[in-house]
Structures are given as structure tokens and as C-alpha cells.
Amino acid sequence: MERFDVVVVGAGVFGAWTASHFARRDKRVLLVDSYGPANSRASSAGESRIIRMGYGADEIYTRMSQNSLAQWKEFFGFKRPGLFHETGVLWLASEGDARIRDTAATLARCGVEFEQLDRAALEKRYPQIHLNGIATAIFEPTSGVLMARRAVAAVVEDAIFRGVEYRVGEIVTPSTGAGMKSISSVKTRAGEEFEADVFVFACGSWLGKIFPDVLGDRIFPTRQEIYFFGIPPGDSRFSPAALPTFLFQGDETYGMPDIEARGFKIALDRHGPRVDPDTQSRVVTEAAADEVRKYVAGRFPALRDAPIVETRVCQYENTSNGDFLIDRHPGAENLWFVGGGSGHGFKHGPAVGEYVAKRILEGAADEPRFSLETKDKVQHRAVY
Ligand SMILES: Cc1cc2nc3c(=O)[nH]c(=O)nc-3n(C[C@H](O)[C@H](O)[C@H](O)COP(=O)(O)OP(=O)(O)OC[C@H]3O[C@@H](n4cnc5c(N)ncnc54)[C@H](O)[C@@H]3O)c2cc1C
Numbered sequence: 001m002e003r004f005d006v007v008v009v010g011a012g013v014f015g016a017w018t019a020s021h022f023a024r025r026d027k028r029v030l031l032v033d034s035y036g037p038a039n040s041r042a043s044s045a046g047e048s049r050i051i052r053m054g055y056g057a058d059e060i061y062t063r064m065s066q067n068s069l070a071q072w073k074e075f076f077g078f079k080r081p082g083l084f085h086e087t088g089v090l091w092l093a094s095e096g097d098a099r100i101r102d103t104a105a106t107l108a109r110c111g112v113e114f115e116q117l118d119r120a121a122l123e124k125r126y127p128q129i130h131l132n133g134i135a136t137a138i139f140e141p142t143s144g145v146l147m148a149r150r151a152v153a154a155v156v157e158d159a160i161f162r163g164v165e166y167r168v169g170e171i172v173t174p175s176t177g178a179g180m181k182s183i184s185s186v187k188t189r190a191g192e193e194f195e196a197d198v199f200v201f202a203c204g205s206w207l208g209k210i211f212p213d214v215l216g217d218r219i220f221p222t223r224q225e226i227y228f229f230g231i232p233p234g235d236s237r238f239s240p241a242a243l244p245t246f247l248f249q250g251d252e253t254y255g256m257p258d259i260e261a262r263g264f265k266i267a268l269d270r271h272g273p274r275v276d277p278d279t280q281s282r283v284v285t286e287a288a289a290d291e292v293r294k295y296v297a298g299r300f301p302a303l304r305d306a307p308i309v310e311t312r313v314c315q316y317e318n319t320s321n322g323d324f325l326i327d328r329h330p331g332a333e334n335l336w337f338v339g340g341g342s343g344h345g346f347k348h349g350p351a352v353g354e355y356v357a358k359r360i361l362e363g364a365a366d367e368p369r370f371s372l373e374t375k376d377k378v379q380h381r382a383v384y
Helices: 013-024 059-076 098-109 119-125 148-161 204-210 286-299 346-362
Strands: 006-009 029-033 049-051 089-093 115-118 136-140 144-146 165-168 185-187 193-195 198-201 220-229 245-248 253-256 264-268 308-318 325-329 332-339
Touching: 006 013, 013 029, 013 148, 013 332, 013 346, 029 148, 049 059, 049 346, 059 098, 059 148, 059 346, 089 098, 098 136, 115 119, 119 136, 148 165, 148 346, 198 346, 204 308, 204 332, 220 286, 264 286, 286 308, 325 346, 332 346
Parallel strands: 006 029, 006 198, 029 165, 089 245, 198 332
Antiparallel strands: 049 144, 089 136, 115 136, 185 193, 220 264, 220 308, 245 253, 253 264, 325 332
């Protein structure tokens, strides 16, 4: 049997950064994943993910985004410059939107650079957007897009360079309870066994499958579809120089400009049906494709006849309200859950990894919002 200081199960963005932060603190780490870093079934698998600072009144996530953006940029450095695109992020809002007011107040308090734009300014800057129902916006010029799948692969590669051992393997549910206070090892389905002092399960949508008694009804994996529309030939109105990444809660949508010539990306930010991350279909449905086509034609008239050039199907790993889950298993004090990214977790990978390492190794204060106790069995989404 092999022995490590820490076993991290799951090489998505949370597990990769957690392994990296433990390795930076000289711990002997095993990182193990059933399929591979940011594999096609994982929530971290997307081509691209938004990193923005705005979070309404949820200052905790604004501050984590600030911390994470600094860490992502330092990590990418000169070696991996293409993994962050500073497209800017535009928060579109209708008249009197309370969330946009809260976002502006929080960004100002946290020292985040932003601009407020009225309807006239929006019309002038973004003629490619049909602004029906939109009255105002916040623009974060230094936020943008992380190239998700490749960024996670790079973090794992760097972690291996720092001494982390990486293996492919499916870890089975460890036995807990019956008077036990901790666990001493985990096993793969193939029978390998790994001993350690600490075990971190950063298994995204799988957390409920691995720990059905504790998390089966506290993690809600939902099906989410993403579409890329091919821009008209030679048209630069949808390039990152002309169109920022945008979000409009009123329409429950977000999208991105034509990055790396993948096309204009758009998604509905509405929870789909509950799915199994191992087996759900990765093919989009015709009904959803029609809805998205109609939406794009209305909001971006120049893309009325644009073809869908690529699609992705993924799953959010929601907690009841969208707050992360970072806490101990109630039956084993050295077994940690790290997950609940809830459709907004990717950007926070570096800050989450740092928080986990500091909390476990240095006894850093816990954040009550991340506790298991606060996770309900009924969904009432509050964090976006
Ligand atoms: C469509 C979509 C759009 C999103 N957009 C954004 C965005 O714009 N900005 C943003 O910040 N966030 C966004 N998110 C959320 C973000 O991508 C997720 O919160 C984040 O990637 C979750 O990472 P994770 O490491 O917790 O989970 P995952 O990436 O799912 O990783 C979990 C890993 O655990 C492994 N695993 C599971 N069970 C086992 C086992 N038994 N043994 C070994 N390994 C196991 C899996 O193979 C997987 O690799 C989006 C998510 C989706 C789906």
C-alpha cells in the first residue's frame, strides 16, 4: 500500500488547485481521477469559463474572484498567455435592477475597476446588441475568459512538476461511521489502496453518487447546454475587440465573443433537469437549440441566420442556494468535501484550493457559508 500526506480525489478545477496548494506547502500528494483532468464529463471540461468580479451583494465571492484572477494570471505568466482573454465583462440590466446596484456598491468597496453605462452609451458602443428591455450596465474591463479545459490540464501538469503524483482510477466510497472518527485509506475499484492523513473529495457532480447518505439530496447535478454560432464571414462585430463577454439575468443568458475562432458562445443560465454525470447524453436537444436560435436572432440580429458550429452539454453541480460546499464528512474528521461550484465555481479554483490547504494545514478560520449544515435538500438558488 502506498502512503501520502494527502489524497485528492477529482482532477477538476477544484481538485487540481487543491493538489497544487498542498504541494506548494511541501505535502506529498496523490491526485486521482476516474477519467482524467477536466475530462469530457466533468463540469470543468468546457472550452471557456467566465471570470468576473460582480456578485451582487455577495462580497465574499467578489473577493475570492479578485484573489483567483491574481493567481490565475501569475500561474499563466509568460508561459501560458493564451489561457486568459481579457475580454471585459458586461453586466446588462433592466431599469431599476437591484442586483446591478448591489454589484456596483460591492465592486466600489472592493476596489474593482468598473464603469457604469447608460442606455445611450450602450447603443453607441454595442450596436450589434438589440437592447430591448436593457436600460443600464456595468462593465468590468479587466475581467474576461479562462480557457477552462486547457487551464485545468496546465494546473495538473504544473502540480506534477511540483511533485504531485497523478493517477487514473475510480475511488470507491470509503466506509465511515460505526464509532470511527477518521479513515486511514481509500481504495480504487481496481483494488489499489492509498493511505494518507487527509482525504479531499473534489468530485463535483459525483459527490452525491459517492456519498449518497450525506450528499445524495444536497448536490443537484443539472443538465446545461452551450452553443457556439458561426459568425458571418469577415464580420468583426463579434470579435473580442468589439464585443465583451456579457451576462443578462433578465434573459437568463450569458455569452462570449468569438474567442479562438470557436464562434459566438451563448448559454441559458437556467437549471436543466437532474442528470447523472456518467451517463447523461452530451447531444443537445432540438427544442433547446430552437429556443437558443430564436433568442440569438432577437438579441443579435446580425446572427439571425448564423449556423450552430459547435455545442457542449455539461452539468452544474448545484448546492441548494449556490454557496460552495467545503466541509468535513460528519462521520470522518479527515475526509473533506470540496465542491458545490453551482455553475459559478470555475473562476474560484485558485482561491478554493488555497482556502482548503490553509484550513486543513494551518487551521484557518472556516467560512460558515461553505458548511454542510447550511446545505438544504430543497433548491432555492440565491448565488449567481
Ligand atoms: C455549462 C457550464 C458553464 C459554466 N460556466 C461557468 C463560468 O462561466 N464561470 C465559472 O466560474 N464557472 C462556471 N461553471 C461552473 C464551473 O465550471 C464548475 O463549478 C467547476 O468546474 C466545478 O469543478 P469541480 O472540480 O468541482 O468539478 P468537476 O470539474 O466536475 O471535477 C470533478 C472530478 O471528479 C472526478 N471524479 C468523480 N468521481 C470520482 C471518483 N469516484 N474517483 C475519482 N475521480 C472521480 C471526475 O472525473 C471529475 O474529473 C460552469 C459550469 C457549466 C457546467
